[in-house]
Amino acid sequence: MVLDSLSSGVQKAVDRIRGTTLVDKKTIKEACKEIQKALLQSDADVELVFDLTESIKTRALGEDPSKGLTQKEHVINIVYDELVKFLGKDEAQIPLKKSKILLMGTFGAGKTTTAGKIARFYKNRGLKPAIIACDTYREAAYDQLKQIGKSIEVPVYGDPDEEDSAKVLKDAMEEVEEEVIIVDSSGRDALNEDMVEEINALNRILEPDERFIVIPADMGQQAGKQARRFQEELDITGVVVTKMDSTAKGGGAISACAATGATIKFIGTGEDMKDLEKYDPERFVSQLIGYGDLQGLLERVDEDQAEEQVKRMMEGEFTLEDFQDQMKQVQSMGSLDEVMGKIPGINKSKLPDGLIDIQEEKMERFNYIIDSMTPAERKDPKLINPSRKKRIAHGSGTDTKDVSELIKLYRQSKKAMKMFKGGRGGLRGNLQKMMKQFGGL
Numbered sequence: 114m115v116l117d118s119l120s121s122g123v124q125k126a127v128d129r130i131r132g133t134t135l136v137d138k139k140t141i142k143e144a145c146k147e148i149q150k151a152l153l154q155s156d157a158d159v160e161l162v163f164d165l166t167e168s169i170k171t172r173a174l175g176e177d178p179s180k181g182l183t184q185k186e187h188v189i190n191i192v193y194d195e196l197v198k199f200l201g202k203d204e205a206q207i208p209l210k211k212s213k214i215l216l217m218g219t220f221g222a223g224k225t226t227t228a229g230k231i232a233r234f235y236k237n238r239g240l241k242p243a244i245i246a247c248d249t250y251r252e253a254a255y256d257q258l259k260q261i262g263k264s265i266e267v268p269v270y271g272d273p274d275e276e277d278s279a280k281v282l283k284d285a286m287e288e289v290e291e292e293v294i295i296v297d298s299s300g301r302d303a304l305n306e307d308m309v310e311e312i313n314a315l316n317r318i319l320e321p322d323e324r325f326i327v328i329p330a331d332m333g334q335q336a337g338k339q340a341r342r343f344q345e346e347l348d349i350t351g352v353v354v355t356k357m358d359s360t361a362k363g364g365g366a367i368s369a370c371a372a373t374g375a376t377i378k379f380i381g382t383g384e385d386m387k388d389l390e391k392y393d394p395e396r397f398v399s400q401l402i403g404y405g406d407l408q409g410l411l412e413r414v415d416e417d418q419a420e421e422q423v424k425r426m427m428e429g430e431f432t433l434e435d436f437q438d439q440m441k442q443v444q445s446m447g448s449l450d451e452v453m454g455k456i457p458g459i460n461k462s463k464l465p466d467g468l469i470d471i472q473e474e475k476m477e478r479f480n481y482i483i484d485s486m487t488p489a490e491r492k493d494p495k496l497i498n499p500s501r502k503k504r505i506a507h508g509s510g511t512d513t514k515d516v517s518e519l520i521k522l523y524r525q526s527k528k529a530m531k532m533f534k535g536g537r538g539g540l541r542g543n544l545q546k547m548m549k550q551f552g553g554l
């Protein structure tokens with residue numbers, strides 16, 4: 114993602130706080146200036162940025178640190194918290210159920226590409242998607258979508274010879290049997306009457322659960338205006354911000370959309386079908402801060418849960434369910450490699466290679482596999498004989514090789530956990546810290 118300049122600006126601010134012995138008014142002011150500079154450079158709205166830094170200042174100077182946090186951690190925590198609010202507050206909810214989604218947006222915003230990416234998103238989560246090509250405006254729009262459909266093995270409905278998009282949709286709806294229906298629509302230069310009329314017609318036929326506007330991040334703060342207009346005219350239920358990978362204005366686009374109260378559902382981070390992320394402001398800000406000060410964020414940790422997990426692990430009980438929990442928690446934070454890198458006393462080279470390398474897609478596959486096991490198998494993976502392995506692979510839409518890989522990785526991790534347990538004094542503390550990181554954020 115081209116968030117480097119925004120990220121390095123925010124990190125500079127956090128470093129400034131971290132680098133002083135006493136966080137006084139001057140330090141906070143200077144840190145706020147760094148944040149302002151970074152956000153304004155990413156084309157965020159001046160007024161919003163000043164409101165943000167005002168909140169940081171007021172809270173940093175006025176609130177007492179929560180129990181267990183140093184003053185420094187407390188201030189960094191406030192910066193984190195306020196940035197999360199500034200960039201959207203809530204994690205997007207994408208219910209994995211039968212749904213109908215109508216995509217709309219101006220020319221070249223990324224609608225057609227996003228239609229494919231969202232189809233793939235659902236497909237990878239076990240639902241059957243289909244795309245309906247309702248862009249009858251742009252030349253070869255149907256072919257573009259067919260190509261995309263082929264690459265992700267998702268059916269595409271439509272009629273390249275029909276000019277009336279409402280008719281295309283009506284006909285397709287009679288045929289379509291899939292669970293998740295994604296409708297691509299024609300772009301326009303801007304939101305004009307023509308477009309409102311067309312989208313309204315599609316809307317009446319489809320009766321969608323979701324109406325997403327697709328907005329390219331390079332619009333910067335103008336994205337907010339566009340989101341608001343579409344909200345007023347077409348009652349959108351969410352925003353997809355595309356091209357986050359190719360502009361320095363992503364922060365401006367996201368903050369402006371968030372300020373309209375619209376929910377950002379997904380962000381597009383590249384041209385490939387896999388380049389789609391469910392939007393999660395906490396994760397986004399963690400990425401900006403570069404996980405730089407995890408300690409300061411411990412406040413967010415559900416201590417009890419983390420302690421409980423540590424205790425069970427210390428007693429040698431590390432089930433596949435624990436493993437799955439950890440994967441899910443780590444998944445919401447970024448790469449395990451980065452997380453591990455921040456924990457004092459852990460020698461990354463001692464961890465199994467596979468553990469460090471688990472990528473998001475693999476984690477997803479592993480999640481399906483664990484979901485397909487019986488509770489008994491999850492508690493005691495030794496039960497998993499070849500015929501059970503086949504059943505699990507079939508149930509999760511994976512290969513027996515994947516199941517074997519997961520079990521191997523689980524065993525290695527369990528061994529690694531034992532190694533920490535038997536290690537020098539102090540390691541227990543480190544492990545607890547690690548678990549807190551896993552359990553929190």
Ligand SMILES: Nc1nc2c(ncn2[C@@H]2O[C@H](COP(=O)(O)OP(=O)(O)OP(=O)(O)O)[C@@H](O)[C@H]2O)c(=O)[nH]1
Pocket residue numbers: 218219220221222223224225226227248251254299300301355356357358359380381382383384388
């Ligand atoms: N780098 C990058 N490029 C993207 C992203 N999303 C879409 N694109 C590219 O943007 C261009 C336009 O994308 P489309 O999906 O065709 O956009 P559209 O909104 O359907 O365009 P029209 O149908 O012409 O209105 C294509 O070259 C895409 O590959 C993204 O997240 N990152």
Ligand SMILES: [Mg+2]
Pocket residue numbers: 224225226248251254297298
């Ligand atoms: Mg298109």
